[in-house]
Amino acid sequence: GAVVSQHPSRVICKSGTSVKIECRSLDFQATTMFWYRQFPKQSLMLMATSNEGSKATYEQGVEKDKFLINHASLTLSTLTVTSAHPEDSSFYICSARDPGQFYNEQFFGPGTRLTVL
Amino acid sequence: DAKTTQPPSMDCAEGRAANLPCNHSTISGNEYVYWYRQIHSQGPQYIIHGLKNNETNEMASLIITEDRKSSTLILPHATLRDTAVYYCIPQGSNYQLIWGAGTKLIIKP
Numbered sequence: 001g002a003v004v005s006q007h008p009s010r011v012i013c014k015s016g017t018s019v020k021i022e023c024r025s026l027d028f029q030a031t032t033m034f035w036y037r038q039f040p041k042q043s044l045m046l047m048a049t050s051n052e053g054s055k056a057t058y059e060q061g062v063e064k065d066k067f068l069i070n071h072a073s074l075t076l077s078t079l080t081v082t083s084a085h086p087e088d089s090s091f092y093i094c095s096a097r098d099p100g101q102f103y104n105e106q107f108f109g110p111g112t113r114l115t116v117l
Numbered sequence: 118d119a120k121t122t123q124p125p126s127m128d129c130a131e132g133r134a135a136n137l138p139c140n141h142s143t144i145s146g147n148e149y150v151y152w153y154r155q156i157h158s159q160g161p162q163y164i165i166h167g168l169k170n171n172e173t174n175e176m177a178s179l180i181i182t183e184d185r186k187s188s189t190l191i192l193p194h195a196t197l198r199d200t201a202v203y204y205c206i207p208q209g210s211n212y213q214l215i216w217g218a219g220t221k222l223i224i225k226p
Binding site for chain 1: 159162166216
């Protein structure tokens with residue numbers, strides 16, 4: 001299947017700083033990428049849908065000014081957690097769909113574990 | 118979006134078939150049933166999907182009832198590496214996945 005990478009795999013930062021997470025589709029061009037957040041022992045929660053060349057669509061309750069998403073190319077989407085606080089500590093996962101595939105399965109990155117001190 | 122019901126946890130002996138059920142009684146006619154799994158601290162992995170016919174691939178088989186209100190994922194010869202949380206997700210054309218609690222499958226030696 002298609003490969004999606006994320007960088008970094010884990011990051012520890014101080015409260016008030018900003019953190020950028022990169023999501024790359026390695027062997028296909030992804031017109032749509034998705035960002036999820038997962039708290040311990042919970043399921044994935046969709047944060048936003050990122051479309052190349054246009055503004056991201058955020059789910060209800062997700063602050064767009066706090067979670068900045070940029071999808072400037074067909075292989076890269078970035079999520080920036082601005083002014084991070086301890087409650088933002090979570091497992092952040094991106095996924096992408098390959099428009100060249102007939103079906104809609106999504107390919108997931110390995111996730112980024114964010115810890116805010 | 119259709120809601121799903123899955124047992125919270127299941128055990129299976131290594132080498133035996135693992136059968137994971139899912140109820141999706143409100144699924145709409147154009148929604149496929151997708152199955153993903155998530156091994157601890159990793160990103161989810163696509164397993165299989167189907168609309169109304171049974172499907173099989175190198176990872177698993179998917180049995181969908183004729184009324185499409187439920188399905189069963191079958192891992193034919195479970196290994197310890199199949200220990201994970203398994204999610205059944207109806208998905209339509211908007212590509213969005215709504216994740217339920219899934220089934221935590223534990224494969225025991």
